[in-house]
Amino acid sequence: MSTFKSIAVPVTRRLGAAKSRRGAQAPGADRDPVEFHRQPAQSATPHAVHRFQVGQRLTMARGSRDIARSAAICQVVAVLPHETGPLLYRVRSELESFERVVDEVDLAPYR
Template sequence: MSHRYAVGQMLDLRSAPRHSNRPTGPCEVVACLPHEKGPVLYRVKSWGESNERVVEEVDLSPSSATKSVKSANERVFSIAIGKR
């Protein structure tokens, strides 16, 4: 079974099972994780969080959200360069 979604694609993260602090809403696929059997897994980053999460493919759905211009052009050193 192959991955349905690609790295960089914007998706909607569905609600988590009870007792989870996982947010719902738009997220970006950071990595497609390897697997031989079991659920297809992805590493995603939600817009409202700074950390990444591993989620199953069934918890993701296509989204109409797009990356903002700022996040697409953001650089690691943008703050240091901008203050010169």
């Protein structure tokens, strides 16, 4: 069996030399420069709030040329989490046998 030579780098620094160099620095120089100048994060937009709740009956506007959807009364099945873009809802129409995801701007309270 062959023996392997260690490739570890030996530590040759003296602890006393490092301490004496630290004493010569300006006060606060031992802080992380990025942390020293870091500002707290601020939200660019206010927190978006859903206007409708689960179970609420709404009127759904008909779709445009790109969206095949008829105007109908629907019920909110789920409120989808907001990441970016419009607020979204999962709704079930009384005229359809399936659920669909709809923007909040296409929904209005049922009267």
